[in-house]
Amino acid sequence: MSGAKGNPLIHPGPTAEEVCQQVDRILSSDEFHSPNRGRSFLKFIVSETLAGRSEFLKAFTIANEVFGREVSFDAQNDPVVRIEAGRIRRALERYYLVAGQADDILITVPKGGYVPHFEYAHDSRGAASPAQSPDVSQGIGSGNQEKASSGSRPSILLMALVMGAVLVTVAAVLYIAFAPALFVSRGPLSGRSPGEASEPKVVVEAFAGSGVPNAVEIAHGLRDEVISQLAKVDDIIVVADPSRTGRTAAAGYALQGNVQLDGSRLRSVARLVRQSDGAVIWANNYDADLRTQSKLAVQADIAQQISTAVALPYGAIFQADTGTIARQPQSGDWDTYACTLAYYSYRRSMNTHSHDTALDCLQRATQRFPNSATSWALLSLTYLDEMRFRHKLGTSSPAQPLELASSAAERAAALAPDNARALQALMLVSFFKDDIDKALQAGAAAYAMNPSDTEVAGEYGLRLAMSGKWQSGCELVSSAINKNAGPKGYYEVGMALCAFMRNDMKAAELWSRMSDLQYNPMHRLVLLSILGAAGKMAEAKQEQDWLAAHAPDLMNNIRRDITLRLQRPEDQEKFFNGLRASGAFIEPPRAEVGK
Incomplete structure (x- = not known):
């Protein structure tokens, strides 16, 4: 870069050969958690940067070259490249924390773009002379030269990784000391009062290993991944309590699991137990082969499947709690969670009576608890159904329900801009009001928050497809169906x-x-x-x-x-x-x- 020779504290960056060797090292590591298309993504952006074509690394180019998207690809409304870039960033961070701590070359993909950044991890490497270690930036355009060299002190990224590791260690010590008092939850929505809802509490008990050290390690990691996935769900409270105390008994459900290893074959067993009577209301086995997937990949995949089956809409908890509706007083004094159950019960049965029950409940809930974003969002969707399912429900004029749905969706989004149901309602209302750009922006935001939410993924996929983005939309719908998204038969027509x-x-x-x-x-x-x-x-x-x-x-x-x-x-x-x-x-x- 300009001025480098006049300043002895500024050293050239890695050579192209060193970068290529580092990419090979990353891709061959079991600790680099990324599917094949993510690996293709990383190789493409690195090779294009080394070839001096970094200015062409835009979402459109990557979508066409890596993902096979058509020339009609619209990066504004199709988030596939942004989502994959986020996954690559996380995979690289994990690699350098776990397997790459001693590596000489750091590769990152700074947020806000897709151009990778290369630097030495240690000062000693940066001391090489320009003749011995030519700067990669010299071959990739002056626009990236200031990013391609490292200073005399350790790189900012390395410092961040070290600090992150320290914080993780401190957190682990605190967890061991104070685990019985820890609760994991996304917290109340803005303005929500403590007595507003009675969301179910789920305690995630310690997952057992088979006695083999590696199995115990995987079991601990799997439990942490499950807690992380469940904590993204707005409608439940996750209790991170490894011991059976009085606090555990206060939870409505206990999620239990274990991990068994037979050579490279892994089997994880998980079950959800209702605390009031000890009944097992859901259980499943998950198998994996550690020769084809890393431990981190297995843990993330199984945790996502468990979260989807247990806690997301139409999951085991909501199905088990639907009986709560019948026990509510006839005065209509229902809380917001009971109205959430009423809504999903209605969507499963899809008849006029269940629709009217859910509508009445949600109207009352939004009056009693006007700051509940989830209640406003579900009320919006219930109004909207009077228009889009009018031939099934027997409703007439579509104009008034659409306006009511729009008003409720806007209220939900204003109360909680990061609430998945609020964004889902905003997406659907905007779509049926023919504001497709706003609809797809809301859908992309909802999906980016929690890709495991099958209802969001399925609905967003349908809106993408029916707005003409058939390839990306159909991929999402197919993924939602593969994860048993409900209600049954709805996404199949898509x-x-x-x-x-x-x-x-x-x-x-x-x-x-x-x-x-x-x-x-x-x-x-x-x-x-x-x-x-x-x-x-x-x-x-x-x-x-x-x-x-x-x-x-x-x-x-x-x-x-x-x-x-x-x-x-x-x-x-x-x-x-x-x-x-x-x-x-x-x-x-x-x-x-x-x-």
């Missing part, structure tokens, strides 16, 4: 549309028939279009007769309902063509009426 848009009519029909066709007449309409496009006229006739008998308003206003959901005219026309092939009548656009 996968049917994904297959339909790529002209795979066989897969489209299979997915469509896997969806709950009684759940929403719109699902029947999707199947009708698929059957028409596939030329299956007999089956199409059966679906058309059913729709005419059970959803005549839908059949008389097909264009209105489809254009409300599919944003691109070409996608709308493809869907209409399938319906026309089945013999259904599609009313002309309003501009053409009367011509």
Whole structure:
């Protein structure tokens, strides 16, 4: 860099060869936790930087070159590159804390961009002369030269890593000393009073190992990962208490687990126990092979699966607690958690009675506890359903419910901008109000907060897909289904549309028939279009007769309902063509009426 020769305290950065060797060292380490596409991401941004093309490392370029996205990729609304960059940053931090503490070369990806930064970890290496150790920055453009060299003192990153390790050690000592008093929770929402809700408490007990030291270590790490995942869920309180004390008995549920090792084969067993009667309400086994995955990767993967199965919407806790609704007093004096249960109970049954029960409960809850962001968000979604599921619920005018839903969503987002349900409600309301940019921004924010939240991932995936971003959207919907996202049959119709848009009519029909066709007449309409496009006229006739008998308003206003959901005219026309092939009548656009 300019001025380097005149200042003996400024040393050149690593050579290209040294950087390449360090990348190989990182990628070959079991402690570098990243899937194949993350590894491809890291190799691509390093090689492009070394080749002097760092100025071209934009989200669009990476999405096309690494992830195979089409030229229509929109970085503003598709967060795939930002999310992967965040994972790479965390994977590099973990590597240098665990396996790379003695490495000479530090590779980081500073936030705010995708250009990697290379530096020596120790002053002794930085003392090499420019002739012996040419600065990598000389070959990657002057824009990065000031970042490519290291000073005379240890690098800021290394200092941060060391301080982080010290803090972790101190925290571990404090944990051992005071563990019985520790509670892990995201805390109350802004303005929430202590008596506002009765969220369930879950104590995560110490996970046992099989006696083999490595199994004990993995068990401890797995428990920590589970606590970290559960603490992201707004609707439960996580108790980090390794001993069975009076505090444990006060919790509604206990999560127990153990880890067994047989050579490289790992099996983890987890179960959720209801404390009031000792009943096991959920249990599962998880298997892994340590030859193909690192310990950290196994721990993170299993913890995510446990969190999804236990605590996220439609998980074991919410299913077990649904009975609470029946025990509430008839005065309507329900707390916010009971109304949360009422909402998810309604979404599972999807009938007029359960909808009205949830609506009444949430209206009362927002009156009694006006600062509960979750209650406002769920109230927004319940209002919105009167519009988007009106053919199932028997509601009429879509205008007023949309405005009520919009007002409630804005209130929720104002109270708690980082609440996943508030952002989900804002996304859906904005989508149906045709503000697609705002919808996808809210969805991206919600998903970035907790990618394990299957409801957020599935709904965000549907909005991406139906706004024309089929590849990235369908990937998210597929991932949500693989994690047993609920309610059953809801996201399957999204996968049917994904297959339909790529002209795979066989897969489209299979997915469509896997969806709950009684759940929403719109699902029947999707199947009708698929059957028409596939030329299956007999089956199409059966679906058309059913729709005419059970959803005549839908059949008389097909264009209105489809254009409300599919944003691109070409996608709308493809869907209409399938319906026309089945013999259904599609009313002309309003501009053409009367011509």
